[in-house]
Amino acid sequence: MTAVPTRWRSVLPHLGQPLPADRTQRSATEGGGGSVQANLPMELLRQSVQSREYWDIPEEVAAAYRRFRPTPLWRARAFEEAVGARVPIWVKYEGGNISGSHKLNTALAQAYYYHRAGVQELVTGTGAGQWGTALAAACARFGMRCTVFMVGGSLERKPYRGVLMRMLGARVISSPSTLTEVARSGRSAGNSLSLAIGEAVEYAARTDGAAFCIGSGETYSILHQSVIGLEAIDQLAEEGGAVDAVVGCVGAGSNFGGIALPFHARAAAEGTEAPALIAAESSTTPKLTRGVYAYDRTDATGSSPLEAMYTIGSDYAIPDSHSAGLRYHGAAKVISAMRHAGQVSATAVDQVAALAAGRAFTTAEMTLPAPESGHALAAAARAAGDGGGDGDAPRARTGVLVCVSGHGYLDLGAYQQFLQDELTDRAPDPAALADAVAGLARLDAPADAAGAPGRVTVPPAGPAGRPAGAAVGYGEVR
Template identity: 65%
Template sequence: MSLPVTAWRSVLPHLGYDLPPDLTPTTTSGPVATGLPLELVRQSVSSKEWWDIPEPVAEQYRRYRPAPLWRARAFEAAIDAKVPVYVKYEGGNISGSHKVNTALAQAYYYKRAGIKEVVTGTGAGQWGTALAAACAAFGLSCVVFMVGGSLRDKPYRGSLMRLLGATVHASPSGLTEVGRGNAASANTLALAIGEAVEYAREGEGRAFCIGSGENYSILHQSVIGLEAAAQLDEIDARIDTVIGSVGAGSNFGGVALPFLARHRAGETAEQPTLLAVESTATPKLTRGVYAYDWTDATGTGPMEAMYSIGSSYAIPASHSAGLRFHGAAKLLSAMRHHGEIEATAVGQREALEAGRRFALSELVLPAPESGHALAAAAAVATGADAHHRSRHGVLVCVSGHGLLDLSAYDQLLAGQVQDLAADDRAVELATARLRPVGSDLPTGVR
């Protein structure tokens, strides 16, 4: 495939099974009622494989795409890698992350659908920044509820969003019932999303907008893997492992799933191992249950089939706020359930150490979320990971830069970073009432 990429590629036609349907509470019509454009609905459920990128979106992509890919030889030397490590870097845009790939697409579709204002929740602020930039590009108003602890730790994320014209609220806030009801609780991305859902429903011309776990956002992120595959082909590079970090899943899905689609379409002889890397603080793919759970803290949106540690689980504070989500995307969860992707978990100290080593060797500072992927890539490339080994080469997505995460690296240098792994008993309690996929429906849903 020649660059630039002109169409998104869906993996849905290559699965061979249907995703479990969402369960909608009987008391609400769900987030679709807040204005989800029909084109995004189609992209979530259709068996169509290729989706042309609309020219207004493609024009914006051309400002920063194709994103660079390089062989990280200095990083290889620093870790004593046994195989090549190739890096796909998504930090070279105004949002500093991969999130803008779907933000631009969504803003375009919401604008075309007649929406005037989009509302969202954000963890580390990368998604909020990306959506603010996309709204500025397409003439929409933007309201962002950002996890309060993250906003305090990363104040310049709020500054950048406001510079781009967005209104930013720390979550939990006093603007919503769910925020007021959880004012004393640990703030999480699920709570920020819950506030955004409620706020969006209260205003005419508003729509809730989400950036990671939905099928359409993973579709839009396929530009990452499609570009990476073409770039690797151009230099005759061979890889057998694709690695990305997972909050809900758009970064990993974007870089990894096009490689599965290529193989199943008969375009390649080998399918690489697809390795999802999560935080030990939110280990849904490695320690969670495959069950129906809420996607937000309101309990009024749809319940999705996902690997989850429980939407009620009090996730400990972490510098990798983009990974602080209780569940994985329903697409990735189904693929994990069917054995098509593998998973591992990394602590934040190990992630930040990997990020520091990458900065010292490659002179690129990764976001803490990307540090998780780099730590896993180092383990695979050196043979330290006994369960995931590479014989030919590793592709890892550095999903964003860490220039607005320097407080995390300051704490690393000061020896103040703590690893707070998920508590077994707390996870057990938070998932005890969830209904496993395939069991009877929970009460109050249809």
């Protein structure tokens, strides 16, 4: 029987090249680089920048993991039949904990490290609410206060996410709120995860005993999610399953990184060929399929470091959809670097196709996936069948592993609209995408005659050593 991992596994030693260093806002305007200090306990900072492969899971975190891990893996034979799969589809299910998603894996780890550092309150932004719920649960576990800025449109559609967070002791604030200057100023498009994160950053910076905490895009959070892929490798071996494609949905990249990157690390360490790593994103937020690889902000405050990421622009007004937690403008620096190096492929999925895949999975496997996970299931069905879709995701020859990152019991409003045929898909306007990334410093663009970073252009829809620099710079927590 598969055991709960006792160590996390980092992909940093196996990237083949260093990650581009973060830039401060000042250094970016001057055309230079520069490292940044991070608002992190030292252990999280080390996990972000050291090219060490294995990291021991603290016993307090491991004990919490054992309440819900290992999570199930099974061959989804009925789903295979429903979608006409030509190869087996294996499912790794992360919805069986209090948060209803994979987010609890890193929330518990982060709360543990912040608690040891003497932080009394964690503040965050959340989109669909899974991360906010996970952090509320982790704060309750370690006796900390929790404040969550939740994207207002999501909170309105999913009020019971707010109820659950409050049950766990968190304060939940609809974003945009009246509490922060970044929201009052109107500098960023409302109803976005970027703004919710920006509000959390500002609020934490002015609150004694508080620290900002983020759950998806940072290198350490992806490290903590490696328990998903590590378990899946062992479970597939026990079941005699073979896969040559691994699929996860991508907001910033934590569950995709968790399921996929351990397969890359294992293959690199053993000198074997890695499976195709397929990132499934929302067609409304197509950073990996239609974005640019450039330095951009991680939030709406303008105070955070600029990170090298695939992005559609932090100020882009993302169309409303039931892609929920996938509505983030950029991809994690690790995922972005691997995409740029050809180690990750990507495909974009419409919300109607995602919810259709979610319904097919529900009726076939008797498990209700979150809409975000529906994007991964739709991409997995493509890879296991005839392939295709928006992007460059390949077709599997042997088998597909897909991460169902959370359950959909608090997302039934989306499925109701789907069943009533009330949903349509709206592709991003190419001109709006171009405007949103205008002026960003593209990593592969030449400097102009004055030495300034080259300006970016947006591609059309379709195919598209040294450790990493630190993240999120707001002063260090020791």
